[in-house]
Amino acid sequence: MTILPRTFYTKDTVTVAKNLLGKKIVRKIGRKEISGIIVETEAYRHKDDPASHAFRNITERNKVMFGEVGKAYVYFTYGMHYCFNIVARNSRFEAGAVLIRAITPEKGIEIMEKNRGMKDSKRLTDGPAKLTQALGITKKHYGLDLTINSELFIAEGIKISSKIISSPRIGIKNATDRLWNFKIGTR
Numbered sequence: 001m002t003i004l005p006r007t008f009y010t011k012d013t014v015t016v017a018k019n020l021l022g023k024k025i026v027r028k029i030g031r032k033e034i035s036g037i038i039v040e041t042e043a044y045r046h047k048d049d050p051a052s053h054a055f056r057n058i059t060e061r062n063k064v065m066f067g068e069v070g071k072a073y074v075y076f077t078y079g080m081h082y083c084f085n086i087v088a089r090n091s092r093f094e095a096g097a098v099l100i101r102a103i104t105p106e107k108g109i110e111i112m113e114k115n116r117g118m119k120d121s122k123r124l125t126d127g128p129a130k131l132t133q134a135l136g137i138t139k140k141h142y143g144l145d146l147t148i149n150s151e152l153f154i155a156e157g158i159k160i161s162s163k164i165i166s167s168p169r170i171g172i173k174n175a176t177d178r179l180w181n182f183k184i185g186t187r
Contacts, residue, residue: 002156006147009069009088013096016088017043018164018182024157025103027135034108034135036125037157040101042169043180046093050174054095065095070147073097074139081129084137086146102126160184
């Protein structure tokens, strides 16, 4: 399995969001490995993106977005859910990250079902909070280097043979005109 190198994340955040579709997220828990194929992402940049956590500048919560690319940005939202992002940007921006919105489970599905307390394979990881719960991603993964073989990383996955669908990002109030939500389309 080939882990994505840091250079993969040094392109424009929007480009990286598209390029992450079809890649594999791998989570190791003890001796067990669970994984899934990334099927939906959203790009969040910096000063040109009022929907981004980095828009107003650096804070304790978002500081990893301003750091080295290829690191995990995990935050707690709505007082109950974690969301998993990957820091990605080119040299034109000081900050940026890609939210992983959905995956198709591949390996360790029974562990994901146990973590979610459900067996509905269609709804198991079809949202950002659902996938973090299924994979056991928490605030302890904040800042983790995803470019090395550790308990959480991103690897090469599948070649996408269907169209990528672009649409407005979900659940935001600002910059709703940006079509920076990306999904693998149906054949």
